[in-house]
Amino acid sequence: MKKILLFVLVLVCTVGIVAAADIGNLKVSDGFDNLGNGSYSNSADKIEIDVFDKDVDDFFKNSTDVNYTVVPGATPNTFNFTDGVNNETGVVELIELDGKKMAVSFWTDYNGSHVDLKKYDDALNKFNQLNNVTPLDVK
Numbered sequence: 529m530k531k532i533l534l535f536v537l538v539l540v541c542t543v544g545i546v547a548a549a550d551i552g553n554l555k556v557s558d559g560f561d562n563l564g565n566g567s568y569s570n571s572a573d574k575i576e577i578d579v580f581d582k583d584v585d586d587f588f589k590n591s592t593d594v595n596y597t598v599v600p601g602a603t604p605n606t607f608n609f610t611d612g613v614n615n616e617t618g619v620v621e622l623i624e625l626d627g628k629k630m631a632v633s634f635w636t637d638y639n640g641s642h643v644d645l646k647k648y649d650d651a652l653n654k655f656n657q658l659n660n661v662t663p664l665d666v667k
Contacts, residue, residue, distance in 0.1 A: 554579065554625070555658040557651065574636050575651050576618075584631040587620050588666040602649045605663035609633075619648045621663040623656070629664070 556577060560568040566579035580587070588607055590597050595612030598620070602608075606621045618635025632655065634648040656662060 555655075557654050557658065570651075573647065573651075575648060576633075576635050576637070577651070577655070578633045578635070580631045580633070581628055584622060584629050585666070587631040587633065588622065602646070603653060603663065605665050606649070606652060607666075608645050609635075611635075617643045617645070619645055619652050621652060621656075622666050623659075623661040624664060625659065625661060 556568050560570045563569055568577040598607040598609045601619050606619055609620050610617050616635045618633055620633045623630055623632055634652050
């Protein structure tokens with residue numbers, strides 16, 4: 529029984545380590561709460577930030593299988609996206625920080641054409657300024 533419990537504990541710890549994004553020391557604007565694992569939330573402005581360091585190329589490709597669409601964004605090398613499966617709309621970019629490529633997504637949990645993406649683009653630009661990064665070309 530002790531061996532089973534030890535195995536389960538090791539398994540839980542391993543899964544947690546694999547799922548967590550190693551995001552370094554990112555800076556976000558005032559008003560964002562750090563939710564851990566590369567996620568931040570600003571409830572007042574209804575802006576979520578997620579930072580991903582795995583499978584980053586997938587964020588910049590249209591996929592009819594999962595109802596995910598990207599189009600060029602207002603800021604060069606950024607993309608506006610809609611995610612019909614997760615009911616999200618936002619702006620995504622590819623950055624490099626500490627030698628690691630990361631997809632950074634600024635989004636809201638509403639998937640609709642009336643979402644004003646300017647405030648998400650503004651949040652992205654402020655994030656880039658705070659972290660001294662620029663969006664990379666995804667080609």
